[in-house]
Amino acid sequence: MKRSGTADLPLHYGAVPPWLAERMAKLGLAITEVVLMEYGKADWIRRMSDPCWFQSLGAVMGMDWHSSGITTSVLGALKKAINPHAKELGIYICGGKGKHSRQVPNELVAVGEQTGLDAGQLVHASKLSAKVDNTAIQDGFQLYLHSFIVSNEGQWAVIQQGLNDDTGTARRYHWHSQQLQSFVNEPHTAICGLQTDNILNLVDKEAAPARSGILTLSKESPNELLSEIQHLVLPAHHDVRAKDVDLKRLGAMLWLTHEKKPADFEELLLLEGMGPRTLQSLALVSEVIHGTNSRFKDPARFAFAHGGKDGHPFPVPTKVYDETISTLHTAVQKAKIGQSDKLQAIKKLTELAQRAEEGFIPNNNFEQLIEKERNESWRYGGRTVMGKAQPPTRKASKGVQLRLF
DSSP: OOOBOOOOEEOOOSOOOHHHHHHHHHHHHHHHHHHHHHHOHHHHHHHHTOHHHHHHHHHHTTSOTTSTHHHHHHHHHHHHHHGGGHHHHTEEEEEEEGGGGGGHHHHHHHHHHHHOOOHHHHHHHHHHHHHIIIIIEESSOEEEEEEEEEETTSOEEEEEEEEETTTTEEEEEEEETTTOSOSSSSOEEEEESOOOSOOEETTSGGGHHHHTTSOOSOSOOOSOOOOOBOOOOOOSOOSOOGGGSOHHHHHHHHHIIIIIOOTHHHHTTOOTTOOHHHHHHHHHHHHHHHOOGGGGSOGGGGHHHHOOTTOSSSOEEHHHHHHHHHHHHHHHHHHHTTOOHHHHHHHHHHHHHHHHTTTOOOOSOHHHHHHHHHHHGGGGTEEETTEEOOOOOHHHHTTOOOOOO
């Protein structure tokens, strides 16, 4: 299991517009419910500690695919959607940005009262993780976000983010209780950020001699160290470029959902009344739910589900977004009463897309794909923070073909 790594998170400011925030909460809840049904609470907690999956989740929810804003917006949407159903789901999200981060101890005490978990231990873990990332790691980033995510079974994940004003970047820190052997020796599942200069990292395995002369944060020491390092490197440019995407995976999915339309779908009761554009989004949502770890190395690909609020790679298609939410919500509700056909059909999308990749050779007309999505965005209720998408001019609308496959 990979435990640590780096990624560049360009700093973005600005609030998420209400029309997107509401949809993010609904889609986040639906995805969470499916993951809990199919894989359980421990796996959902593990996913939240995986920076690549977390970034892909934010992209499929319509956030800017590479920015630091994914952290605050996704956690805010999930907290808003999940906490009202926490007793049913067995998942609690505490903390957040700024003043909300300081409420974590009180929130964890309330969780302990509801679940019987040892709130003292949870608060201890919360405080130590913050202390490590803000003090034991002196990398120029000042924490401004602290979220503690815990299940009623006791597994937890911590997601924190720090700001570096000098570089205009953010660094995100991930923790996972199941991977944690010591708070002071390689404790992270991942650290996402751009390393600029030499840093002081007192929880690095090489810093053991230095730690011995300092007030220790924990008496425990790990039995073994895991050597793999997880990297998620996100570029400074805002637009989505071909080099940011696995074109074979994206092209195979587009070919499958727009062109082939295999008979399997109708047999699985999935395609009735559903157009190819919604199926494209649902296929990417399905992969976020059912894909293996190795498939989240290019988070930009998942922006082709619902675009981005700043118009990259294209405006958020609100009509498609709503159809995706409705389809997933209906599948979840039916599965709760024993009718899981539709939920299994959505899972089948991931299998069919992966099968379509075998021997698939994409064309290199990536810019044409972006142009097509932007030209057709108005048909699907496309919106950005600047306003609603408008029909293209006659000149711009001519001759645009979907030629990625």
